[in-house]
Amino acid sequence: MNCTETRPLLAHRPLDALGDDELGGVDAHLSECKACASYLASLDAAYVELEGESMGSELPAGLWSGIAQRLDDGEGGTRDVEEVAEPSPALTIALVCTYCHDVLTRPEARYCAGCLAPHHADCFRAHGTCAAPGCEETHVVQPTLAIVAGGASSQRWRRGRRVWLAAALSFVGLGSGVAAAWKARSARMASEAAEARYLESRQKQDSISRDLNAQSARQRARQAAERRRRMALQRRLEQAEDESSALLKAANGKITSRRVYLGVRVVVVSSRPDQGTSERGLRVAEMRPGSVAERAGVRVGDRLLAVDGKPVPNLASIGAALRGVGETFTIHVRSENNALRILLAGAPPGVDEGLLQGAVHARPRQPFKDGRSWLAVYSDADLSGRTFETLSVEADVHNGNALRTRHLSYLTLGRRRPRAEGWDLPPEWRVDGGWIANDTDSGLWLKPVQTDAQALLRAALRLNVDVDRRHRNLLHHVNPLVATAALEAAIAAREFAGRELAIGMLCDLWEGQEQAPPQHALRAVVRAQADEDPSVSTAAKRALERLRKLPKK
Amino acid sequence: MSQATIRVGVKSSDPADEVRSDRDLVAACLANDLDHAAFRRLYERYGPEILRYLERLLGDRDVAEDALQDSFVRLHRGLKRYDPERPLRPYVFRIAHNVAIEALRRRARRAKLDPAPLEAIDTVDQAVERNERAALVRAALAALPAEHRSVIVLRHTHALKLREVADALDCTPRTARNRLRAASTLLERELRRRGIVPEQEGL
Numbered sequence: 001m002n003c004t005e006t007r008p009l010l011a012h013r014p015l016d017a018l019g020d021d022e023l024g025g026v027d028a029h030l031s032e033c034k035a036c037a038s039y040l041a042s043l044d045a046a047y048v049e050l051e052g053e054s055m056g057s058e059l060p061a062g063l064w065s066g067i068a069q070r071l072d073d074g075e076g077g078t079r080d081v082e083e084v085a086e087p088s089p090a091l092t093i094a095l096v097c098t099y100c101h102d103v104l105t106r107p108e109a110r111y112c113a114g115c116l117a118p119h120h121a122d123c124f125r126a127h128g129t130c131a132a133p134g135c136e137e138t139h140v141v142q143p144t145l146a147i148v149a150g151g152a153s154s155q156r157w158r159r160g161r162r163v164w165l166a167a168a169l170s171f172v173g174l175g176s177g178v179a180a181a182w183k184a185r186s187a188r189m190a191s192e193a194a195e196a197r198y199l200e201s202r203q204k205q206d207s208i209s210r211d212l213n214a215q216s217a218r219q220r221a222r223q224a225a226e227r228r229r230r231m232a233l234q235r236r237l238e239q240a241e242d243e244s245s246a247l248l249k250a251a252n253g254k255i256t257s258r259r260v261y262l263g264v265r266v267v268v269v270s271s272r273p274d275q276g277t278s279e280r281g282l283r284v285a286e287m288r289p290g291s292v293a294e295r296a297g298v299r300v301g302d303r304l305l306a307v308d309g310k311p312v313p314n315l316a317s318i319g320a321a322l323r324g325v326g327e328t329f330t331i332h333v334r335s336e337n338n339a340l341r342i343l344l345a346g347a348p349p350g351v352d353e354g355l356l357q358g359a360v361h362a363r364p365r366q367p368f369k370d371g372r373s374w375l376a377v378y379s380d381a382d383l384s385g386r387t388f389e390t391l392s393v394e395a396d397v398h399n400g401n402a403l404r405t406r407h408l409s410y411l412t413l414g415r416r417r418p419r420a421e422g423w424d425l426p427p428e429w430r431v432d433g434g435w436i437a438n439d440t441d442s443g444l445w446l447k448p449v450q451t452d453a454q455a456l457l458r459a460a461l462r463l464n465v466d467v468d469r470r471h472r473n474l475l476h477h478v479n480p481l482v483a484t485a486a487l488e489a490a491i492a493a494r495e496f497a498g499r500e501l502a503i504g505m506l507c508d509l510w511e512g513q514e515q516a517p518p519q520h521a522l523r524a525v526v527r528a529q530a531d532e533d534p535s536v537s538t539a540a541k542r543a544l545e546r547l548r549k550l551p552k553k
Numbered sequence: 554m555s556q557a558t559i560r561v562g563v564k565s566s567d568p569a570d571e572v573r574s575d576r577d578l579v580a581a582c583l584a585n586d587l588d589h590a591a592f593r594r595l596y597e598r599y600g601p602e603i604l605r606y607l608e609r610l611l612g613d614r615d616v617a618e619d620a621l622q623d624s625f626v627r628l629h630r631g632l633k634r635y636d637p638e639r640p641l642r643p644y645v646f647r648i649a650h651n652v653a654i655e656a657l658r659r660r661a662r663r664a665k666l667d668p669a670p671l672e673a674i675d676t677v678d679q680a681v682e683r684n685e686r687a688a689l690v691r692a693a694l695a696a697l698p699a700e701h702r703s704v705i706v707l708r709h710t711h712a713l714k715l716r717e718v719a720d721a722l723d724c725t726p727r728t729a730r731n732r733l734r735a736a737s738t739l740l741e742r743e744l745r746r747r748g749i750v751p752e753q754e755g756l
Binding site: 008011012017046059101 | 583584589592593596597600601604618621622625626629633686687690691693694705708709710715730733734736737738740741744749750751
């Protein structure tokens with residue numbers, strides 16, 4: 001061996017971790033090469049330093065009492081403590097030898113004739129007497145259990161037993177005669193054969209009952225798991241509801257929404273060079289009385305330039321600009337006479353207190369037989385002693401493919417139900433195939449958009465209403481966790497026809513988020529992979545691929 | 554021989570204790586050890602070196618003492634399953650090893666939540682301050698992953714035979730040797746980095 005071969009092996013030398021073949025070569029090289037020898041010496045020295053480190057080797061005084069305490073508390077134990085992962089379906093009671101404390105199978109057990117303590121035959125013989133404390137019995141007995149095999153064999157068994165008894169008697173009476181020994185031997189053989197038969201039939205029985213037990217246990221476990229899952233879902237939904245009602249409470253009974261609406265209807269103006277106009281943007285076409293814009297001083301015909309300092313060239317930018325405003329903000333407008341005005345607007349304080357305090361819900365009701373769905377409006381507010389003549393609602397209605405704003409203003413309320421939470425909507429409020437899904441800034445506020453849309457989504461999923469592509473828009477109004485809980489419920493509901501879509505919606509929902517979807521949602525999709533419906537399972541598989549690509553945190 | 558050197562430190566109040574083999578004591582523990590007298594003998598016999606081992610692995614006296622308690626409670630639980638034909642010492646080490654590794658994992662999890670200065674770095678700093686060779690060697694050992702540290706300590710400090718190391722790590726002797734070699738290579742590298750062992754130039 002040369003240095004190059006030896007050096008990597010030298011590290012193992014102090015720990016004696018070299019193979020015999022290597023050891024010879026290394027030692028031979030060391031005797032020749034001074035460089036390697038000195039290197040090994042330095043390594044050895046380092047290991048000596050390691051040895052020299054003497055940390056406390058004395059046992060601290062209080063430690064033993066701690067251990068003894070824990071042992072007395074039953075933490076230790078020289079008993080059998082085989083941890084079983086799952087409870088075995090068939091309950092068996094294990095016998096333990098009184099002498100050696102080892103496990104004892106029933107057929108090999110010998111019981112003390114005095115106290116019936118079980119022993120191994122060998123153990124009893126070794127001990128001479130019964131090993132149970134206080135018992136000094138020197139004889140053992142053996143149970144004569146009913147043998148499950150046929151009558152002939154049991155006859156034989158009985159005869160064997162008689163012989164055995166006779167043998168035992170003669171053994172006790174006559175001492176160790178040759179005849180007695182011979183009889184005892186035959187008796188033992190007979191009893192061993194009977195034991196084997198007994199064992200066999202017992203095993204057969206056991207395996208049958210084990211199979212049956214295992215089957216029903218599996219079934220029970222499945223049902224229990226299903227029940228647990230449903231309950232967990234239910235809990236999550238309730239939790240989500242609690243959260244939203246807590247939000248409402250925190251609003252101190254007033255409905256506040258962070259959303260601010262200008263309350264204007266605008267027309268989009270495009271530049272028409274052929275007509276000599278170069279202005280582009282949004283022109284106010286109509287204004288609701290009492291709206292933010294009106295109070296700020298916007299006039300019909302004004303062109304909107306900027307809201308809160310942000311230019312508003314199109315409709316979408318208004319919403320974006322309004323999302324970030326505080327209690328007051330500015331509106332830049334250009335009048336028809338080309339004058340620039342900067343107006344100070346105040347965000348509405350929330351609900352008009354004179355009108356109503358409390359949440360108003362719009363709930364989809366069971367659809368009519370002809371397929372039209374309709375809504376009922378309820379309110380959390382204390383409505384006793386109040387009368388309402390009119391209700392102005394401007395709602396975003398899902399109608400067709402697009403989310404369109406429909407003006408449903410100044411409709412007279414229907415009859416007021418005694419002791420009911422609210423009113424049924426008059427027939428003209430029924431929106432065919434659509435939901436009211438948005439809040440409004442008119443005289444009466446609907447519930448904050450989040451909880452409202454969430455209720456709708458949940459209801460839609462629960463009522464088994466066909467979830468259509470257009471309802472996906474709802475997702476963007478809902479707290480993603482709430483929507484997830486609803487979608488999970490939908491995915492888990494076997495009888496629900498829209499499972500496939502719900503899975504897709506879950507993906508849509510979380511692909512837009514910065515956070516990762518919650519684990520339980522992923523599990524719901526994973527479970528859906530095993531669905532009987534092939535379209536659902538393939539949708540789930542595809543969804544998982546999409547979801548796995550999402551950020552982890 | 555290794556057994557003899559280790560047992561020098563054992564204090565025995567009863568001269569008969571030396572005579573009682575591990576096997577007898579285990580049997581006594583299993584039979585009817587109401588006041589844990591037999592188990593206490595075992596504790597006194599193996600406690601000190603196990604404590605030393607745990608201390609070295611965990612680097613902290615208090616944690617090591619807790620781990621020692623856990624180890625012996627677990628040993629008591631394990632005696633029933635332990636095959637009395639096999640030597641007890643590696644078995645005790647195995648239990649202590651598992652307890653220590655669990656403790657280290659727990660600590661690592663906690664450290665992830667609440668990042669504390671790493672112990673190895675600490676030791677290096679102290680070593681540089683005092684410029685102590687022994688401390689540097691210790692720091693080199695502390696820099697190794699626990700699994701490697703453990704195998705070196707078992708083999709070197711506690712002079713376990715390869716078979717016993719294998720028993721303690723619950724693996725075959727061959728695996729034990731491979732782990733030992735991996736650990737010694739790593740330790741060599743750490744030692745070299747700290748300048749305790751010269752760099753190998755020209756090789």
